[in-house]
Amino acid sequence: MPLHAEPSQGSLVIVGLGPGRLDAMTAHALKAIARSDYVLGHAMYLEPLEPLLKGKNVISSSMGKEVDRASQAIELARTHAVAIVSGGDAGVYGMASIVLEVLEHAGLVIDVEVIPGVTAANAAASRVGSPLSGDFAVISLSDLLTPLEVIEKRLDAIFGIGIPVVLYNPKSRGRPHNFAIAVEYARRHLGSGTPIAIVRNALRDDEATIVTTLGEIEEHEPAIDMHTTVIIGGSESRIWRMGNDVKGIITPRGYHRKYVY
């Protein structure tokens, strides 16, 4: 740590990659990576970037090493142009906060920019109609960094006001029961017809979506894991149909109260 905070020669961009295919990134994000000497990130997120990474120093790491990766990026950014990447939007359960926290703690003055991407909530929603059309909340069911009782309190309050909820990290080996707990809270406030979407790998080649209801969610629980995003509709959300097919979820904005169509 320097005795005095001195401007550095390097730079640091924290880049949101979006859902994980090149054409779902913004040009802004692509350019930031192209300008960097070092690119750091989880191996899973670096893989689709490969065409962009020729001639660069690439440092891939595994999940759960976020603090080390942030420290390493900051150390390199004292003297180099460094990009650290996150899936989705870097500011939503991504690398932005931990990088900025470590940077602040190091007392370094550096050229740093966060570049937004399409977050999993919006990517998943787009694949099942328009479930998040109005107010909504985003809640992670991971209790690694947030105590479970805090998560439960949040779920209870949010289902209580009937807005749609996007659940990140709905289930994993370490926390297989948190999703069932969320369903329990949902049932305290929402009817069994409330639509639910399970979206796996939105916009990727192996994408899969399920549209069901709160009453029938148990049937589909095996499909939920850490690669899925779950959207639980609000009190006004309903199933969207085209012809005889269930296509997704619509949460009306309220135009039907004002207009005839």
Add this chain to the structure above:
Amino acid sequence: MPLHAEPSQGSLVIVGLGPGRLDAMTAHALKAIARSDYVLGHAMYLEPLEPLLKGKNVISSSMGKEVDRASQAIELARTHAVAIVSGGDAGVYGMASIVLEVLEHAGLVIDVEVIPGVTAANAAASRVGSPLSGDFAVISLSDLLTPLEVIEKRLDAIFGIGIPVVLYNPKSRGRPHNFAIAVEYARRHLGSGTPIAIVRNALRDDEATIVTTLGEIEEHEPAIDMHTTVIIGGSESRIWRMGNDVKGIITPRGYHRKYVY
């Protein structure tokens, strides 16, 4: 309206443009517009697209004509490739829901796709550090389509669980007092040091940001209008500093409870 729902020859994409400059769009969105014969949208959103629109039929309309625009897009999409655009993400206070509602009502079976974009919440957050790092909520203060008492109930519940809130449509000529009401609810639950960011035209040439606190927000109220997004931090959010400068807001993920850095 057709007597029988028959497959149409046309197609319809509902495209999220992101914050409003070309390089903040995804390639996926650019390609969808490039493939379209007709492009419909609010004039403000069509302007930055001009380089893409040569040789296309462009139909621009004014704010508040969303239902008419949706009907027109659907009518054209019976026989043409049509794109209807929204600022930010089309699924968040955008055109997706009303287009799908009108489409369902018309009983038309059509090739329709929603293409996500970077929503204003994420774009604004990226310009002021990492205020939305964990759970958060998105609430519109517009009472055009949602009764004010519903909005108040939602604000009270969300401030009560201490998660950051992004306020869309924080103020306009028609509803100058709703922001002050939101501040009142925030003060019931959050301390005066709670950080607040006001972001105008995120990522555009005329971008402007203010970082302040709940205790001092009144000083900055004149800066808030319908072109701003306001982020009110949660109970764990704090001001982010670099050297002597206030740079933005950090909402820690909770790594500090698990790691030393």
